[in-house]
Amino acid sequence: MRLPAKLLRFTRGQRWVHRATAILMGICLVTAAFLYIDVLSQLTGHRALIEWIHVIAGIGLPVPALIGLGSKAFRNDARILNRFSRNDWRWLRSRQRRDGGIAVGKFNAGQKLNANFQLGAILVMLGTGLVMRFANHWPISLRTGATFVHDWLAYAVLAAVLGHVWMANRDPNALRGMRTGYVPTSWARREHLVWAVHESARVSERAATKKKRTNVS
């Protein structure tokens, strides 16, 4: 059985969700810097406008993923990201995780941790952000607590986003997967063996059925 040259890793809808989320996250981080770091605030001023942009982008941040839930491919990947196999734990602990010796599925454990952390962070930032924005409806101590959580978690989110971008930039094939949707099968077998094998099988099977149908008619 010949392997397909490339595999579909992300559908158009999934890539749209990723891009929209990335843009909104970028807006949140940049406006946060201008609200938070005095030197930058002194450069721009316009505090009310920047705050407004920050709040709108923050409220919008979960929206692409919510829309994505309408796509079967997105729901499937969400399910995969949720579940950790025994190999995921082994992969996390192993020092040779990058050698491909431990077979992992469509996402490795690092990607799963990142995705789930970002989801949790987006929700916590949204909740604490709403407490801060509509401060009058809450007791003072909650308002202070929300600011405390929002500020510290912002640094963790920044670190996770920078790490995510850095890792992606080291791997042109991973970038290609998110840009075009397709990845070379050879890359997939090296990085995501279980997924590559199953996906290849599915593609071949589909091609075979199609061929059979064409032959019949």
Added chain:
Amino acid sequence: MNRQWDDDERPPPRDHPDLPVDAPIDGEGRPVGRRIVLSMLGLGALGVVFGKQFQNVQNDVLAPVVSHDPTGLSNLLPAVDRFRYYNVTDSEPVRTASDYKLTVGGLVDRPMTLTLADLQAMPQTTLIKDFQCVTGWRVPQVHWSGVALPDLLEHVGVQKGASALRFTSFDGAYTESLTLAQAQRRDVLVALQMLGKPVTRDHGGPVRLYVAPMYGYKSCKWLGGIELASEVTPGYWEDLGYDVDAWVGKSNGRGDDAATS
């Protein structure tokens, strides 16, 4: 039940020759992701409820470091008590000690324009009091000095019918307000000094307002004009929903302690 596979697709083969025998199948395993998300929501809620206590501990630990930090890097730390820079226009307004002017007008007997030297020549009042921002941060025991607002009002003579003050910033956008009764308090200053030295440009210098019993947004930076009027006109942030009477601890839904001295 194999919920992880769509009904129209059979689960992939476990025993493919290319796969090790123990290869996992995508979508099987424990729902660790959900646990991570739920834990973060729980921790976030705990942080919101007990954040004030955490912050107090953090401030106690960091205060010595922050106050002796020459690099200014500690300003990047979250939730540390320090002045934060707020400006509502596109660039910082510039008035130096030599070209500074404060216009006082409206319902007064003697409308006048005061230079910094004029203000310095008037009796000075000194206060050591906290600065409390409505967004939560507070800088304790700030050294303020300047002309007490009631002294300035006496200097210009308030006319009958005046019951409110309108402050304008020379940034061209910011405005603030006080009732005449509030403006007669001795802890409301036209501040020339802050933190023990002339008010810097970032802090609203050369002259700003300091309204000790109220939240920071009442303490108009880059003070350019004072006008006596018959009624209160809500200021910049008040048009955006903040309380006009901004008593610390008794407005904006907040319960902070009053500014201590």
